[in-house]
Amino acid sequence: MxxxxxxxLLTVAFSQSxxxxxxxxxxLLASDRITGHRKIGKDLYCESWRFTVETNDAGxxxxxxxxxxxxxxxxxxxxxxxxxxAAVAENSLAYAKTVKLSGDGKDAWIFDVDETLLSNIPFYAxxxxxxxxxxxxxxxxxxxxxxxxxxxASLRLYKDLEELGFTIILLTGRTELQRNATECNLQFxxxxxxxxxxxxxxxxxxxxxxxxxxxxxxxxEDEGYIIHGNSGxxxxxxxxxxxxxxxxxxxxxxxxxx
Amino acid sequence: MxxxxxxxLLTVAFSQSxxxxxxxxxxLLASDRITGHRKIGKDLYCESWRFTVETNDAGxxxxxxxxxxxxxxxxxxxxxxxxxxAAVAENSLAYAKTVKLSGDGKDAWIFDVDETLLSNIPFYAxxxxxxxxxxxxxxxxxxxxxxxxxxxASLRLYKDLEELGFTIILLTGRTELQRNATECNLQFxxxxxxxxxxxxxxxxxxxxxxxxxxxxxxxxEDEGYIIHGNSGxxxxxxxxxxxxxxxxxxxxxxxxxx
Numbered sequence: 001m002x003x004x005x006x007x008x009l010l011t012v013a014f015s016q017s018x019x020x021x022x023x024x025x026x027x028l029l030a031s032d033r034i035t036g037h038r039k040i041g042k043d044l045y046c047e048s049w050r051f052t053v054e055t056n057d058a059g060x061x062x063x064x065x066x067x068x069x070x071x072x073x074x075x076x077x078x079x080x081x082x083x084x085x086a087a088v089a090e091n092s093l094a095y096a097k098t099v100k101l102s103g104d105g106k107d108a109w110i111f112d113v114d115e116t117l118l119s120n121i122p123f124y125a126x127x128x129x130x131x132x133x134x135x136x137x138x139x140x141x142x143x144x145x146x147x148x149x150x151x152x153a154s155l156r157l158y159k160d161l162e163e164l165g166f167t168i169i170l171l172t173g174r175t176e177l178q179r180n181a182t183e184c185n186l187q188f189x190x191x192x193x194x195x196x197x198x199x200x201x202x203x204x205x206x207x208x209x210x211x212x213x214x215x216x217x218x219x220x221e222d223e224g225y226i227i228h229g230n231s232g233x234x235x236x237x238x239x240x241x242x243x244x245x246x247x248x249x250x251x252x253x254x255x256x257x258x
Numbered sequence: 259m260x261x262x263x264x265x266x267l268l269t270v271a272f273s274q275s276x277x278x279x280x281x282x283x284x285x286l287l288a289s290d291r292i293t294g295h296r297k298i299g300k301d302l303y304c305e306s307w308r309f310t311v312e313t314n315d316a317g318x319x320x321x322x323x324x325x326x327x328x329x330x331x332x333x334x335x336x337x338x339x340x341x342x343x344a345a346v347a348e349n350s351l352a353y354a355k356t357v358k359l360s361g362d363g364k365d366a367w368i369f370d371v372d373e374t375l376l377s378n379i380p381f382y383a384x385x386x387x388x389x390x391x392x393x394x395x396x397x398x399x400x401x402x403x404x405x406x407x408x409x410x411a412s413l414r415l416y417k418d419l420e421e422l423g424f425t426i427i428l429l430t431g432r433t434e435l436q437r438n439a440t441e442c443n444l445q446f447x448x449x450x451x452x453x454x455x456x457x458x459x460x461x462x463x464x465x466x467x468x469x470x471x472x473x474x475x476x477x478x479e480d481e482g483y484i485i486h487g488n489s490g491x492x493x494x495x496x497x498x499x500x501x502x503x504x505x506x507x508x509x510x511x512x513x514x515x516x
Contacts, residue, residue, distance in 0.1 A: 044338065044341045047338060047342075048338070048345035049345065051312065051342045051345060051346075052342075052345050052349050054309065054312065055313060055346075056505070057349045057350075057506050057507055058349055059504065080302065080305060080306070083302045083305065084305075084306045084309045084310075086306070087306035087309060087310050087315075088310060088313075088315050091315045091316055091317065095317065246317065247314070248315050249313040
């Protein structure tokens with residue numbers, strides 16, 4: 001009994017010390033951040049910036065904060081990004097395997113293209129990994145080259161979904177003018193057998209991605225498709241209306257699409 | 259000109275080497291993960307698990323994976339959690355300052371309670387930080403003690419929002435039976451002046467949190483409230499229908515609420 005009591009006392013003392021340390025640290029960090037006196041280290045700052053980007057808390061931003069340039073470059077070219085991509089693909093496949101398919105070809109899975117099926121890291125590597133303001137003309141030249149490599153975890157997921165019997169639909173913010181280049185690039189990167197590649201028409205120009213993509217998902221639903229899954233690196237790929245039964249957010253720290 | 263050409267060549271060579279390294283690593287990691295041969299390190303595994311939890315990719319899970327027990331404990335009691343909380347509060351306040359208030363008292367901001375305004379870390383510290391199956395009876399005893407400390411970044415945000423003129427509404431999965439304890443605890447932790455504390459009624463028992471919380475948000479809208487912001491540590495606090503204009507996901511690696 002005495003040992004039992006001692007154990008309880010030790011546990012309580014341990015918890016109390018955690019609370020005290022946490023509360024002090026919390027107050028310090030909160031006041032540092034909110035008053036703008038950023039005494040916290042660069043890495044911690046960028047790690048938390050990353051949290052807010054990936055959870056959509058950060059909303060819309062122009063470019064990677066200057067102090068996080070190195071952080072983003074290391075992340076996007078390192079193991080963590082690859083491991084995150086693989087983990088998302090793993091979750092997606094695990095869910096897909098639980099879906100009962102109707103067999104009528106209307107069981108759809110939607111993929112975004114850029115930073116979801118194809119990687120533009122070679123382009124962004126020569127444009128500061130998102131730390132420079134987006135240069136559309138230069139990016140369009142890169143798109144026309146049709147040389148973006150696949151994201152292997154996505155390519156594997158794509159093939160597994162196809163094998164399971166899903167109808168694969170690609171929904172991208174690229175425009176109809178880029179249809180040829182996009183189809184060539186997807187084939188070059190190993191993708192095939194998509195049911196449809198949906199691009200922005202002239203009437204979609206200037207529309208927020210969330211609206212444009214929601215409208216297209218709604219059309220698909222009206223055609224009888226059931227959108228079981230949706231994979232995209234942007235929250236604007238996933239939110240809005242006519243959302244998929246399950247949405248999968250892929251990592252991307254280089255840019256945000258409104 | 260020669261120097262210019264050399265620079266271009268070097269840039270291209272550098273990008274190419276990045277692509278090659280990345281593609282090899284991507285393939286390796288993707289195949290390791292998806293075939294279940296997890297050769298990647300524990301930390302990388304847990305970091306990516308964290309990504310999938312915080313982005314909602316992981317969906318519903320029972321408990322923290324055994325191999326990530328230490329990782330979750332370190333995160334929840336360390337600087338990163340505090341820094342993430344502070345960053346989310348900072349985003350929330352920055353957004354709140356851009357909102358034009360009507361001044362009629364109908365400009366609402368919703369807060370969840372557990373792991374949003376109050377921290378249950380002292381409870382979870384003695385329950386394996388989410389690595390044990392949730393023990394409801396034991397948690398209810400902890401709730402009745404009404405001793406959960408505030409999350410300081412949230413307390414500060416709460417006060418700032420109040421000062422800006424937002425009407426603060428608390429929407430929690432706790433039940434009406436816990437109203438007294440919850441009110442006492444909130445006051446003990448420094449919160450005051452909320453407009454309403456909404457708890458689960460008997461008729462809400464068994465409802466998914468997403469449904470219960472969406473229904474209550476809908477009621478608020480029907481009463482004329484404009485829900486400008488919504489802060490919660492669970493995606494089930496934020497998604498569904500009658501969603502807020504901006505939703506803010508706070509970090510939490512200890513548990514998920516369906």
